[in-house]
Amino acid sequence: MKMAVxxxxxxxxxxxxxxxxxxxxxxxxxxxxxxxxMAFDGCCPECKLPGDDCPLVWGECSHxxxxxxxxxxxxxxxxxxxxxxxxxxxxxxx
Amino acid sequence: MPLSNANKPVLHEQQRKDEEKLPxxxxxxxxxxxxxxxxxxxTEESTxxxxxxxxxxxxxxxxxxxxxxxxxxxxxxxxxxxxxxKLVIKNLKEKPKVPENYQQETWGKLQEAVDAIHTSHAIKxxxxxxxxAVGNMCSYKMSSTLYEQLKQTCENHVKSxxxxxxxxxxxxxxxxxxxxxxxxxxxxxxxxxRSIFLFLDRTYVLQNSAILSIWDMGLDLFRTxxxxxxxxxxxxxxxxxxxxxxxxxxEAVDRSRLKSLLRMLSDLQIYQEAFEKKFLEATDSLYRSxxxxxxxxxxxxxxxxxxxxxxxxxxxxxxxxxxQSTKKLLVNLVEKQLLEQHIxxxxxxxxxxxxxxxxxxxxxxxxxxxxxVKNGQKELCASFATYIKGTGRIIVLNVNNDPDKDKxxxxxxxxxxxxIDNIISTCFGKNEQFVNAMRESFENFINxxxxxxxxxxxxxxxxxxxxxxxxxxxxELERLLDKIMVLFRxxxxxxxxxxxxxxxxAKRLLVGKSASVDAEKSMLxxxxxxxxxxxxxxxxxxxxxxxxxxxxxxxxxxxxxxxxTSKNIELTVNILTMGxxxxxxxxxxxxxxxxxxxxxxxxxxxxxxxxxxKLQWQPTLGHCVLKADFSGGMKELQVSLFQTLCLxxxxxxxxxxxxxxxxxxxxxDSELRRTLQSLACGKARLLLxxxxxxxxxxxxxxxxxxxxxxKLYRIKINQIQMKETQEENVSTTERVFQDRQYQVDAAIVxxxxxxxxxxHNLLISELYNxxxxxVKPADLKKRIESLIDRDYxxxxxxxxxxxxxxx
Ligand SMILES: [Zn+2]
Ligand SMILES: [Zn+2]
Ligand SMILES: [Zn+2]
Numbered sequence: 001m002k003m004a005v006x007x008x009x010x011x012x013x014x015x016x017x018x019x020x021x022x023x024x025x026x027x028x029x030x031x032x033x034x035x036x037x038m039a040f041d042g043c044c045p046e047c048k049l050p051g052d053d054c055p056l057v058w059g060e061c062s063h064x065x066x067x068x069x070x071x072x073x074x075x076x077x078x079x080x081x082x083x084x085x086x087x088x089x090x091x092x093x094x
Numbered sequence: 095m096p097l098s099n100a101n102k103p104v105l106h107e108q109q110r111k112d113e114e115k116l117p118x119x120x121x122x123x124x125x126x127x128x129x130x131x132x133x134x135x136x137t138e139e140s141t142x143x144x145x146x147x148x149x150x151x152x153x154x155x156x157x158x159x160x161x162x163x164x165x166x167x168x169x170x171x172x173x174x175x176x177x178x179x180k181l182v183i184k185n186l187k188e189k190p191k192v193p194e195n196y197q198q199e200t201w202g203k204l205q206e207a208v209d210a211i212h213t214s215h216a217i218k219x220x221x222x223x224x225x226x227a228v229g230n231m232c233s234y235k236m237s238s239t240l241y242e243q244l245k246q247t248c249e250n251h252v253k254s255x256x257x258x259x260x261x262x263x264x265x266x267x268x269x270x271x272x273x274x275x276x277x278x279x280x281x282x283x284x285x286x287x288r289s290i291f292l293f294l295d296r297t298y299v300l301q302n303s304a305i306l307s308i309w310d311m312g313l314d315l316f317r318t319x320x321x322x323x324x325x326x327x328x329x330x331x332x333x334x335x336x337x338x339x340x341x342x343x344x345e346a347v348d349r350s351r352l353k354s355l356l357r358m359l360s361d362l363q364i365y366q367e368a369f370e371k372k373f374l375e376a377t378d379s380l381y382r383s384x385x386x387x388x389x390x391x392x393x394x395x396x397x398x399x400x401x402x403x404x405x406x407x408x409x410x411x412x413x414x415x416x417x418q419s420t421k422k423l424l425v426n427l428v429e430k431q432l433l434e435q436h437i438x439x440x441x442x443x444x445x446x447x448x449x450x451x452x453x454x455x456x457x458x459x460x461x462x463x464x465x466x467v468k469n470g471q472k473e474l475c476a477s478f479a480t481y482i483k484g485t486g487r488i489i490v491l492n493v494n495n496d497p498d499k500d501k502x503x504x505x506x507x508x509x510x511x512x513x514i515d516n517i518i519s520t521c522f523g524k525n526e527q528f529v530n531a532m533r534e535s536f537e538n539f540i541n542x543x544x545x546x547x548x549x550x551x552x553x554x555x556x557x558x559x560x561x562x563x564x565x566x567x568x569x570e571l572e573r574l575l576d577k578i579m580v581l582f583r584x585x586x587x588x589x590x591x592x593x594x595x596x597x598x599x600a601k602r603l604l605v606g607k608s609a610s611v612d613a614e615k616s617m618l619x620x621x622x623x624x625x626x627x628x629x630x631x632x633x634x635x636x637x638x639x640x641x642x643x644x645x646x647x648x649x650x651x652x653x654x655x656x657x658x659t660s661k662n663i664e665l666t667v668n669i670l671t672m673g674x675x676x677x678x679x680x681x682x683x684x685x686x687x688x689x690x691x692x693x694x695x696x697x698x699x700x701x702x703x704x705x706x707x708k709l710q711w712q713p714t715l716g717h718c719v720l721k722a723d724f725s726g727g728m729k730e731l732q733v734s735l736f737q738t739l740c741l742x743x744x745x746x747x748x749x750x751x752x753x754x755x756x757x758x759x760x761x762x763d764s765e766l767r768r769t770l771q772s773l774a775c776g777k778a779r780l781l782l783x784x785x786x787x788x789x790x791x792x793x794x795x796x797x798x799x800x801x802x803x804x805k806l807y808r809i810k811i812n813q814i815q816m817k818e819t820q821e822e823n824v825s826t827t828e829r830v831f832q833d834r835q836y837q838v839d840a841a842i843v844x845x846x847x848x849x850x851x852x853x854h855n856l857l858i859s860e861l862y863n864x865x866x867x868x869v870k871p872a873d874l875k876k877r878i879e880s881l882i883d884r885d886y887x888x889x890x891x892x893x894x895x896x897x898x899x900x901x
Contacts, residue, residue, distance in 0.1 A: 016718060018735075049632065
């Protein structure tokens with residue numbers, strides 16, 4: 001008996017098909033956004049959908065926020081653009 | 095002239111009869127009939143006369159003030175134009191002297207003619223002579239005497255008729271015949287008399303409003319001396335009532351007699367007081383007892399048929415002999431005694447049966463009949479609603495917990511809805527009131543059981559949207575989805591529906607089992623339309639993930655084209671965004687090295703493209719299409735990833751025990767048992783189990799079934815689902831409840847944040863306005879307590895029934 005799955009047949013048509021499923025989430029150092037207090041797995045209060053529609057961004061200080069939250073925060077800061085968590089100068093990572 | 099209108103039809107009938115029965119008097123009746131026609135056209139002419147015509151007539155008259163002949167150009171002169179006209183003019187012109195005994199002689203001639211008419215003898219004088227005699231007497235101002243003499247003669251004659259009606263030994267039919275004959279003769283005679291005395295009628299009578307026309311004078315005499323006599327009147331009315339009563343029991347009676355005599359009463363203006371009152375009383379008591387009796391004896395459809403028949407019969411009666419003025423009272427009476435009195439009894443006794451047996455004809459009849467009486471529709475509608483609720487509850491509650499019934503619940507509700515809709519449109523005239531009652535009742539019974547109907551509706555949609563659902567064309571499917579949406583609209587806990595719908599949609603998308611993308615999109619847009627985009631945004635996200643995954647796979651295949659990955663396996667990955675999809679519990683399993691390597695290559699590629707993310711594999715959702723080589727030939731197997739892992743093991747050995755497989759694959763115990771069951775105990779047995787048996791035991795041994803045979807090339811091995819579904823089911827429902835808790839908390843905080851201070855009752859009522867799912871007040875109280883514990887709010891120190899927001 002032989003299972004074709006390890007049969008070294010080079011025939012493309014005869015290949016076994018594997019349909020796998022993966023889920024992705026953000027790699028963040030916290031569960032919640034420090035600005036809006038919503039979960040990173042969810043979205044900011046302005047959005048309806050988490051994920052690509054409401055992405056996260058990281059600062060050089062390694063703090064991370066919803067992009068919509070930090071942009072709003074930075075726009076409200078007149079003089080210095082500081083990270084709301086550690087009060088260091090905010091710079092987008094990369 | 096109060097009676098003149100009522101006379102007209104009688105005159106015509108009278109004439110017709112005269113012409114038929116009395117050929118020897120043709121000459122006279124011919125004249126009479128043409129005179130009658132003249133009477134009418136004459137009056138019309140006089141009013142329609144042009145100025146010049148009037149003037150012409152004036153000029154023809156020697157003394158304008160004489161007696162108003164000019165206003166009523168004589169019907170006789172019209173009858174024989176030229177000659178008669180000349181005659182009148184000549185008479186008036188010459189103003190001859192009146193002979194001594196002129197009045198007496200002339201009247202004698204006239205009286206002789208009247209007597210002849212009364213006794214049905216031939217008139218000696220010619221009609222022309224008689225007309226002229228009347229005309230002359232009127233011209234010589236003898237009108238009043240002439241009128242009195244005529245009246246006296248008629249009175250004597252009418253009076254002489256009474257005796258025949260007072261005899262004792264006379265049956266009622268005989269009596270009716272007699273009085274009818276007498277009346278007919280009276281009318282006939284009066285018509286003839288009037289035609290002779292027409293000139294008198296048109297001059298003297300017209301000028302004196304206190305004096306009755308000759309016709310009315312005749313009626314007055316007949317009323318006073320014949321029908322006004324109480325014995326005659328009682329006998330007449332009683333006879334009529336007996337005749338009608340016999341007709342109501344189904345006998346054929348002489349309707350023309352009834353018609354003639356009732357017409358007589360109308361003409362004599364005693365129809366109402368002498369007849370109608372008694373008639374209605376008799377009708378009332380007849381139908382009162384009939385209604386009570388038949389409600390006992392007959393079933394409802396029969397009874398309604400009978401009522402319908404009775405109403406038709408009474409209408410016939412109105413058409414054939416009763417006076418139209420009786421219509422409203424009579425019909426109301428029948429409706430009241432046969433229907434109105436029995437409405438609740440009819441509904442109680444028969445409605446449920448008619449509805450459940452779908453007897454549309456009987457229901458139509460019930461609706462039509464009930465619409466005739468006060469509150470009929472209202473009561474019918476209320477009972478209809480009660481029936482829908484009761485029947486619906488039986489479907490939904492499934493008190494015996496019959497799993498088959500639960501499975502068929504949605505189909506049963508849809509069929510019930512179709513049936514009820516059909517009844518409303520074909521039997522209840524699409525009445526808005528009934529449509530609303532139907533909606534309320536459906537909403538009521540569907541929500542009589544918590545969560546389950548929502549869950550089953552979601553599952554029903556899944557069964558229709560899943561591939562392999564062959565029963566419907568696209569249009570049929572579309573129509574079915576619309577019907578489902580109607581049920582969906584009734585459901586209070588739409589979040590339960592959403593959770594189950596989402597779970598099933600995920601399966602359809604991930605296992606590629608969706609029947610049609612168009613149908614999926616259509617359902618989505620229906621849900622969006624019904625509940626707004628907030629409801630469907632995550633479902634749409636799921637579709638978006640599927641699209642994105644296709645793009646990712648294209649890019650992945652290009653990037654690995656030249657690299658050595660796997661010769662045997664073609665990998666496709668669906669990447670799901672957490673938060674759109676149902677929550678899946680991750681499970682670690684051991685994959686063969688080649689698969690692990692392939693997975694790693696993909697992961698590296700993906701994370702290289704998307705920084706800041708981590709990827710979690712979901713082996714429970716994976717599935718494969720394997721090419722397997724049996725002694726009987728190649729087969730293509732559609733299997734889950736777990737089934738794949740078990741099968742692949744047999745490339746490395748012949749026999750494995752349960753424990754060995756468990757160790758090698760690391761699949762969770764109960765999951766593994768189910769997987770092996772599906773491979774070794776189902777219809778298509780790819781593995782052989784020793785010892786044989788339905789359940790998988792720890793000591794069982796498994797062997798690859800090399801002799802596996804199947805008529806198909808492509809074989810789907812179903813996972814054993816039962817227990818899994820139950821677990822899934824519970825966790826899906828639990829997640830819905832947890833989600834509701836969050837929503838309650840968020841709503842409380844939102845309200846308190848804006849209002850700062852609120853009493854308990856006001857807070858609860860605001861919450862009910864905002865929350866879109868059913869909650870008990872006790873549960874709301876628990877959430878409030880919990881928020882107080884977590885310092886989101888506090889009880890007011892002075893008023894324990896009031897809360898303050900804590901910033
Ligand atoms: Zn945020
Ligand atoms: Zn956002
Ligand atoms: Zn920082």
